[in-house]
Amino acid sequence: MLKRLETQREAPAPAEAETGFDIHGYVNFVWRQWKLIAGVTALFLLVAAVETARTTPLYTASAQLLLDPHKEKAGGQDAIMTDAALDLPTIESQIAIIKSSALLRRVVEKERLVEDAEFGARTRVGGGLLDRLRELLSRNAPQQAPARTVASALGGSPETVATVENVKQAVAVARAGQAYVINVSFTSADKEKAANLANAIADAYVVDKLDARFEAARRASAWLSDRLVELRQQLRESEEAVARFRAENNLSGSTPGATLNQDQLAQLNGRLVQARAETAEKKARLDMLQKLEARGGGIAQLPDVSSGASAELRRQASDLSRQEAELLARYNPSHPSVVNLRAQIADVHRAIAAESQRLAANIRNEHELAKARQEAIEKTLREVTGANDLDNTKAITLRELERTAAVNKSLFEDFLQRERVTQEQSTFEARDARIITPALAPVTPTSPKPLQSLLVALVLGLMAGTLGAYALEMLNAGFATPREIEDFLALPLLASISRMDQRELSVNGAVVSIPEYPLAKPLSRLSEALRSLRSAIQMSDVDNPPKVLQFTSTIPGEGKSTLAIALAGSAAQSGQKVLVIDGDLRRPSASRYFGADKKLGLVDCLVGAAELHSALVYNETLKLWFLPAGGKTQNPPDLLLSERLRTLVTSLREQFDLIVIDTPPMGPVVDPLIISNLVDKVIFIVRWSSTAREMVAHSIERLSGHKKVAGVVFNQVIDSKAQKYGKHAYSYYYGGRYYKKYYAE
Missing domain, CATH: 3.40.50.300 (P-loop containing nucleotide triphosphate hydrolases)
Structure with missing residues (x-):
């Protein structure tokens, strides 16, 4: 059966390679169609040569502007106009300012370009074939606002607006690599005019930056002065409100926003904490004593309970017990000396027991006394707390008034500092843009470039001729080679x-x-x-x-x-x-x-x-x-x-x-x-x-x-x-x- 192609078969030019790129097929394609390709290329070269000969030579001069991100601060203080980081969007914004109609209008008016034959007469820069093609295409573009409307917006005459548009087409602004340098180029048929206008645009941008900076500082200073008057009045009124509220409500606490009852309440709370700690300590000694008594022990076993009399009695009991042992070694228990000594020992033991009972009674009394003191403080605290509840609303109001006064004072001091810095900056010239390379009159024209134009025409002609030849062979639907059959x-x-x-x-x-x-x-x-x-x-x-x-x-x-x-x-x-x-x-x-x-x-x-x-x-x-x-x-x-x-x-x-x-x-x-x-x-x-x-x-x-x-x-x-x-x-x-x-x- 036939190997009919499902899709449109490639034209025989260039010939298909069995595998990969077929250089011979392309060579043969050129061989077949060389007359058409050469004819189209020659036509392009002829048009380029004629256009180059007819085009008026144009000269381009360039001035360089430096955007300084590290400009000096006024008076050693941070300026009211903080510097934005010179990132790409910022630099692009500066480029847009240089190319803006408002800035170029200043140059047009200063240099009297409305009367200039090249720009004031609405003559496009160049005048070659490309410019005529661009003008032809612009007829189909969306209509812009009428010249009078634009002139009204820019504050100039229609002639000025037209001149600005002509000048804008001759201006080129671009960043120099990754540096903070902007190239301002201007193209004109007059080399001296190109250099002068490039420098004029650069100067206008520097002056515009200074004017904008001074105007911003002036407006900020005026606004700060007006604001300080308002803040000073607000601070005075807020402080007077605090003093008046204290006097009317008899509020004279030791701390801001505190009443007398609040001070007393704070003291009672401190005393209550101490009383509760003392009661807890006495209660712990009493509990230990009761445990010893329950086990049959004595108060003498408490580590921190003792007195001088108790110690002396125990020492006497110890001495008498030793003497008893010595006498029993020589006499029998019924001996009068032994009997007398044992009577003395019994008297000492009775004295020790009486002393222990007295000490135990003291521990119980101290606990009762601490407990009574704590209860008295708690009672007083409850009374003072009840009285303090009546002053809570007044205290809250007082604290609000004091906070308002504090905020007004801080805001007033901050604006006062800013106003001083702004006044210093308004008299300090800090340039964040300057001309580092003024434009000079160029020696050679930038356009037309005959060699470049002919090379471009040669490339375009070869491309157009090749595409035309390829289309011609595509239109030839017949068989041309055995391989195609x-x-x-x-x-x-x-x-x-x-x-x-x-x-x-x-x-x-x-x-x-x-x-x-x-x-x-x-x-x-x-x-x-x-x-x-x-x-x-x-x-x-x-x-x-x-x-x-x-x-x-x-x-x-x-x-x-x-x-x-x-x-x-x-x-x-x-x-x-x-x-x-x-x-x-x-x-x-x-x-x-x-x-x-x-x-x-x-x-x-x-x-x-x-x-x-x-x-x-x-x-x-x-x-x-x-x-x-x-x-x-x-x-x-x-x-x-x-x-x-x-x-x-x-x-x-x-x-x-x-x-x-x-x-x-x-x-x-x-x-x-x-x-x-x-x-x-x-x-x-x-x-x-x-x-x-x-x-x-x-x-x-x-x-x-x-x-x-x-x-x-x-x-x-x-x-x-x-x-x-x-x-x-x-x-x-x-x-x-x-x-x-x-x-x-």
Whole structure:
């Protein structure tokens, strides 16, 4: 089946590479279209040269401005106008200021440019082709505000506005790399004027920055002065309100916002904390004493409970117990000394017990006393708290008044400091922009640049010429190379027949027909092409060499009839008995070639009006037999579908070695499809680089079901153009310079 492309196939220029980038294909494309490319390029160069010669030379002068991000502060203090970081948006904003109409209007008025012949007369900078094109395009742009409206907004006359617009077109402002430097350029036909106006614009920007800074400082100082008067009055009123509220409500606490009850409440809270701590301590000693008594212990076991008498009694008891032990060692217990000593010991123990009871009573009394003191303080605190609740609303109001007074005081002091700094800055000239490189009159013009213009024209011309050539080849929908036939139709290219004009067909001063040319020039390119075609047809089916051939095409005028006769003549010269049948019953071109268009022929044989032997014509020149189309018929398809045609062809197979049937084109009629059922092979003729691919593909698709299409023959090939398709035009090479020595024209 056909390998028809689903998408639009690329044009043959440049030729397709099998893989990757095909440099040869592009070279061949340029070779094919070099005249068009060269012509378009020459036109561009001519226009560029004429335009360059007509354009007035323009000069561009540039001044450099430095934006200083580290300018000196006034009076060593932070200025009221804080410096913004010079980031990209800030620098772009400064560039916009330089190019603004307001700043340029100052320059126009100062330099009296309204009266200038170049700008005041509304003459555009330049005046070349590009400027005229720009003016033409601007007519379709959205309409701007009327000149009088703009003039009213800028505070100038319409002439001034027009001059500002002309000057704006001559100004170019750009940042110099990543530095804080701005280039201010001006373009004019006068080099001195260009330098003067570039410097004037730079000066105007510096002055504008200073004016804006001083004006901002002046406005800030005036605003601060007015604000200080208001703040001073507010501070006085707020302080008087605090004093008046204290006096009216008898509020004179030790701290701001505090009443007398609040001071007393604070003191009682402190005393209550101490009393509770003391009560807790006494309670802990009492609890420990009670635990010792419960276990049968004595107060002497408490670590911090003792007295001088208790200690002395214990020492006496210890001494008496030692003496008792010594006496018992010498005497018996009833001895008077022992009895007396034991009486003393008993008295000491009774004294110790009495002392312990006294100390325990003291601990209990101290606890009761601490508890009573705590309860007394708590009672007093409750009384004072009740009285303090009555003053809470007044205290809250007092604190609010005091806070308001404090805020007013802080705000007043801050504005007072700012007002002092602003007054100092208003008299201090701090330049954050200055000219570091003034503009000088340029030596050479910046435009036009002949070499650059010609190079641009050359590039544009080559691009336009190449695109035009590519579009031209895209519009050529015909086949141009064997590779295209093979890829698009999936059929082999059997042969390529070159186009021959009358000069080439001239033999000994006489012009011969294409079928007769191989007789006069048997070693010519045409003769070799016909022999190659015969060989290709025979090789299409080696086992069953085709005997009956059908020649057809897509549309009329592709040369199928002439080629069919030429092939038959070539076969006849090789000794074969050949018959040519004119199967085109509508336009019998072959019959006219043999001068038999009025004789009996195929139609007469099929309708029984003549016998075959009486309709056959022998051509002495080509040494072949010919069966004309014969008489006219109203319904050629019905006649061709008759059994008589099949019987006729079968009979002729036995009489001739080769039968060539010339049929109508596939496009308009169905006759070729009917005849294709009776032949061995169909030879499809395609006019080189002419017939549309889709039409050819559609015609062959109608024949492809019969599997009889042997291949395609390129006809009327222009060798000089075909060879420019490079390696994909290999079948043309036999007609090229490489094989000339093999031919004898």
